[in-house]
Amino acid sequence: MLRLGAVRRVSRPLVRAYATPASPHALVLLEHRAGVLDSGSLSALTAATHLGGQVTGLIISGPDGGSVVAKAKKLKGLTGLLHSTSELYSAPVPETVSPLLTALLGNTPYTHVVSATTSFAKSLLPRVAAQLDVPAVSDITSLEHDAASNSTTFTRPIYAGNAIATVKASSSIPVKFFTVRGTSFTAAPSDDNTSVDVQEVDPVAVSDSPTEHVKTSLTKSDRPDLGVASRVISGGRPLKNAETFQATLYPLADVLGAAVGASRAAVDAGYADNSLQVGQTGKVVAPELYMAFGISGAIQHLAGMKDSKLIVAVNKDPDAPIFQVADVGLVADLYEVIPQLVEKLKQ
Amino acid sequence: MRPSVARLLNILVPVKRAVDYAVKIRVNAQQTGVDLNVKHSMNPFDEIAVEEAIRIRERLKETVKSIKVVTIGPPKSLDTLRTALAMGADSAIHVEIPESAPSPEPLGVAKALRAIIDRQKEAGGVDLVILGKQAIDDDSGQTGQMLAGLLGWGQATYASKVDIDAEGKVATVLREIDGGSEELKCRLPLIITTDLRLNEPRYASLPNIMKAKKKPVEKLKAEDLGVDLTPRLETVKVAEPPKRVGGGKVESVDELVTKLKEAGFTAV
Numbered sequence: 001m002l003r004l005g006a007v008r009r010v011s012r013p014l015v016r017a018y019a020t021p022a023s024p025h026a027l028v029l030l031e032h033r034a035g036v037l038d039s040g041s042l043s044a045l046t047a048a049t050h051l052g053g054q055v056t057g058l059i060i061s062g063p064d065g066g067s068v069v070a071k072a073k074k075l076k077g078l079t080g081l082l083h084s085t086s087e088l089y090s091a092p093v094p095e096t097v098s099p100l101l102t103a104l105l106g107n108t109p110y111t112h113v114v115s116a117t118t119s120f121a122k123s124l125l126p127r128v129a130a131q132l133d134v135p136a137v138s139d140i141t142s143l144e145h146d147a148a149s150n151s152t153t154f155t156r157p158i159y160a161g162n163a164i165a166t167v168k169a170s171s172s173i174p175v176k177f178f179t180v181r182g183t184s185f186t187a188a189p190s191d192d193n194t195s196v197d198v199q200e201v202d203p204v205a206v207s208d209s210p211t212e213h214v215k216t217s218l219t220k221s222d223r224p225d226l227g228v229a230s231r232v233i234s235g236g237r238p239l240k241n242a243e244t245f246q247a248t249l250y251p252l253a254d255v256l257g258a259a260v261g262a263s264r265a266a267v268d269a270g271y272a273d274n275s276l277q278v279g280q281t282g283k284v285v286a287p288e289l290y291m292a293f294g295i296s297g298a299i300q301h302l303a304g305m306k307d308s309k310l311i312v313a314v315n316k317d318p319d320a321p322i323f324q325v326a327d328v329g330l331v332a333d334l335y336e337v338i339p340q341l342v343e344k345l346k347q
Numbered sequence: 348m349r350p351s352v353a354r355l356l357n358i359l360v361p362v363k364r365a366v367d368y369a370v371k372i373r374v375n376a377q378q379t380g381v382d383l384n385v386k387h388s389m390n391p392f393d394e395i396a397v398e399e400a401i402r403i404r405e406r407l408k409e410t411v412k413s414i415k416v417v418t419i420g421p422p423k424s425l426d427t428l429r430t431a432l433a434m435g436a437d438s439a440i441h442v443e444i445p446e447s448a449p450s451p452e453p454l455g456v457a458k459a460l461r462a463i464i465d466r467q468k469e470a471g472g473v474d475l476v477i478l479g480k481q482a483i484d485d486d487s488g489q490t491g492q493m494l495a496g497l498l499g500w501g502q503a504t505y506a507s508k509v510d511i512d513a514e515g516k517v518a519t520v521l522r523e524i525d526g527g528s529e530e531l532k533c534r535l536p537l538i539i540t541t542d543l544r545l546n547e548p549r550y551a552s553l554p555n556i557m558k559a560k561k562k563p564v565e566k567l568k569a570e571d572l573g574v575d576l577t578p579r580l581e582t583v584k585v586a587e588p589p590k591r592v593g594g595g596k597v598e599s600v601d602e603l604v605t606k607l608k609e610a611g612f613t614a615v
Contacts, residue, residue: 033526094492129489129493129496134454157588159483159486164586168581169580211533212532216528217528218527219526257615268543274507274544312607325591328606329596344601
């Protein structure tokens with residue numbers, strides 16, 4: 001059983017004047033891996049604070065989640081923190097976590113459910129939203145809450161980022177679910193002086209889950225994580241094969257301390273791992289510096305990187321569409337350019 | 348020895364007609380949406396879903412009893428169904444909505460799909476629903492998960508490999524996750540959503556396109572299913588994204604390095 005009574009006591013004012021709309025109260029899913037809070041979740045927390053009300057974090061973890069909870073307690077912007085731990089949540093699947101969320105949301109005053117646009121949250125939130133019969137808004141880039149009408153207006157990219165839709169969730173949607181594009185909000189900082197109370201929430205037992213986690217294989221890398229790196233070096237089809245891809249791009253990435261990304265062509269051809277794909281169907285990045293080598297700049301690729309601060313493109317084809325968005329373009333053979341760049345940047 | 352009882356699988360594949368992926372879209376002058384007088388085709392992720400259903404049948408032969416495709420959309424969506432039939436689906440359902448009607452939201456679509464699945468009960472039910480992971484027009488990526496939630500079924504999103512054991516009514520699915528992949532063991536009935544890497548969709552051959560014209564298409568309306576497809580989120584505005592202006596080209600690596608250093612990007 002959930003200790004819903006306890007949750008309710010902290011979050012709902014005891015007396016509410018007639019016709020005063022409920023002040024927003026967001027529940028933010030704080031994801032973590034190997035004891036580290038997901039940076040996308042920190043951006044989602046920032047987005048949640050823009051609603052102007054209370055913000056309760058939710059951490060679900062296996063039995064070893066204590067260190068993450070200790071870190072999350074210090075996050076700026078949180079007014080409360082829930083922690084639910086169970087063996088079930090060590091390798092969570094939506095089928096085992098959604099009952100916890102529906103139970104939490106069933107009888108509590110949350111007005112918004114917020115998460116980063118991660119693969120886990122994208123799988124989980126719509127499932128829960130449908131069970132509560134409410135729509136969900138994906139990958140928002142800005143938001144504004146109007147307390148008077150209890151409506152929230154979001155902007156989000158559609159058509160691979162080639163149009164920006166403004167959508168309004170009115171008061172008729174009692175709980176507003178949305179996922180947040182991490183690159184559109186700064187990550188919430190930690191503050192050693194703050195520490196919110198942690199409330200343990202009993203897990204909801206799922207005895208007969210239709211799906212079972214078998215194993216996870218993560219791509220190991222010493223480089224910064226692509227989604228949050230401040231510099232990204234990306235390669236496309238001309239990189240020939242996986243060995244050439246690495247031998248060519250990695251030295252430059254190392255010099256600049258950059259993450260490595262790839263176009264879909266490079267990923268499909270097996271030069272780079274799937275998780276490195278930048279674009280509509282891969283990762284959306286917005287680093288300080290994005291360097292595209294041998295990438296033509298298809299709409300789907302641009303969708304994943306055109307919010308980068310400085311875009312540098314090196315391509316043999318002077319008419320490649322990437323040059324239309326690049327701040328600095330160089331028409332040249334990447335095999336000649338990269339070694340020179342490595343050398344000259346080192347000087 | 349008695350022959351093992353054949354488990355007959357029924358697969359449902361929802362597809363969407365969307366603006367072709369290669370079209371450079373334009374926002375209309377009223378800022379209410381994008382100009383839709385452009386080439387449309389089947390949502391690329393849905394093509395992968397149809398292809399996967401056909402491949403499952405190619406692997407499991409008669410164990411797959413039916414592959415039914417369904418779309419919810421204006422009259423022209425029939426073309427999309429015909430494409431799926433030409434690829435190898437057996438029959439189709441078209442939930443027709445008026446040309447002028449707003450595009451239904453994932454939740455409405457999921458409810459319509461649930462109603463369709465209910466109606467299939469007499470025909471042996473549905474064991475597997477394969478959807479695209481997202482439509483490339485609204486980029487929501489919600490319908491499959493919502494349908495799984497409504498039905499209380501298992502879900503395997505972003506699938507890059509699907510292995511069905513029809514006998515045991517279980518599926519092993521490899522899924523793409525942030526940072527790598529994950530393997531799930533799922534009990535049927537199941538909702539799968541496709542990632543790009545699941546397969547390479549086939550082209551329909553001309554004879555198959557001709558044959559597809561004779562395959563049955565059942566027409567339904569939202570009222571027949573008892574669902575309301577009216578959007579619950581209000582689209583206030585659709586705008587062009589801020590234009591990015593290219594900064595021009597440099598002539599040499601030296602100039603490039605200078606620009607990088609000016610912007611503060613040096614070796615770490």
